[in-house]
Amino acid sequence: MKKHNFNAGPSILPREVIEDTAKAVLDFNGSGLSIMEISHRAKDFQPVVDEAVALFKELLNIPEGNSVLFLGGGASLEFCMIPYNFLEKKAAYLNTGVWAKKAMKEAKAFGEVVEVASSAEATYTYIPKDYEIPADVDYFHITTNNTIYGTEIKEDLNVNVPMIADMSSDIFSRPIDVSKYICIYGGAQKNLAPAGVTFVIVKNDCVGKVSRYIPTMLNYQTHIDGGSMFNTPPVLPIYAALLTLRWIKAQGGVKEMERRAIEKADMLYGEIDRNKLFVGTAKPEDRSRMNICFVMAPEYKELEADFLKFATERGMVGIKGHRSVGGFRASCYNAMPKESVQALIDCMQEFEKLHVK
Ligand SMILES: *Cc1c(COP(=O)(O)O)cnc(C)c1O
Secondary structure, three states: OOOEEOOOOOOOOOHHHHHHHHHHHHOOOOOOOOHHHOOOOOOOOHHHHHHHHHHHHHHOOOOOOEEEEEEOOHHHHHHHHHHHHHOOOEEEEEEOOHHHHHHHHHHOOOOEEEEEEEOHHHOOOOOOOOOOOOOOOOOEEEEOEEOOOOEEOOOOOOOOOOEEEEOOOOOOOOOOOHHHEEEEEEEOOOOOOOOOOEEEEEEHHHOOOOOOOOOHHHOHHHHHHOOOOOOOOOHHHHHHHHHHHHHHHHHOHHHHHHHHHHHHHHHHHHHHHHOOOEEEOOOHHHEOOOEEEEEEOHHHHHHHHHHHHHHHHOOEEOOEOOOOOOOEEEEOOOOOOHHHHHHHHHHHHHHHHHHOO
16 A cells, blocks of 8 residues: 655655665665765765755855755754854744754753743744844744644744754755854754754854854864764765755755645645644644644544544554644655645545544
């Protein structure tokens, strides 16, 4: 049976990326060696990093003066590297969920943290909008897509201080104005590559301003100087990331990714809103295009486990909501075909016919 992969992360990748990665595992570029057994300093691998960096810059229209880094440690290590490198006295954070909270927790070890707003009181079902950012903060940190709650900041904010964004789960799903940020980072395993590589876009002249000593591996300058090769980088995930970047370009770039994301999200939210069995959990204007969260309508609450079983039997994978929220979550990243979204919609409609008179 065909599987429709709605996993939240690690998650779906384009089929050809998986196949071409598999080929390189067996024989990298006709070298007779696996990509897993060559030196990262081999003359064949440097072009992989160079092209991946170049495609990042091209696809996201990254201005001069920024570096693109491929590191280890996940977005979670960036939660600590960000304040280590940028927080001298005070930073502002927008609390839109678990990931934002984890980022804030790390920052508190380095200076004063101002939580400018929070939607915790409503289980993070919306993005706070009316708040003031103190003018004297070193930076303002946001999480553009809240993977667990299905809310998303879909446009680059205008703020009066340097902005930093965790874009783990919506990078490459829309054009971004990189000039508004001093740093953008994320784990690659949601929309770009298998787990193991973290991408960081950082404005070069914002690094090196804090007065503290920064351990070598946690200092962005180390990785800027080393071209992500200060130590052994995650070679295989970087190669898969390159293949995904080529795929995005061949499909028409981030504008096309955005068009598809809107199309898929409109289809699924349309069904959630129409179908009597289900209700969406996020405030409509803040609905994520990447992670679409919904629950059973109150009068059908007892059917939750039944629907999960029904959908699973029809090939849907990974639609159970995050354990902290419950219900359902359909993650529709770039590689998710429209046909899979339609298959889920078909399931919802069939299930409705069985249960709504
Ligand atoms: C998954 C996720 C993280 C955590 O990423 P790791 O690479 O596992 O550390 C952080 N932020 C967001 C928005 C995420 O979706």
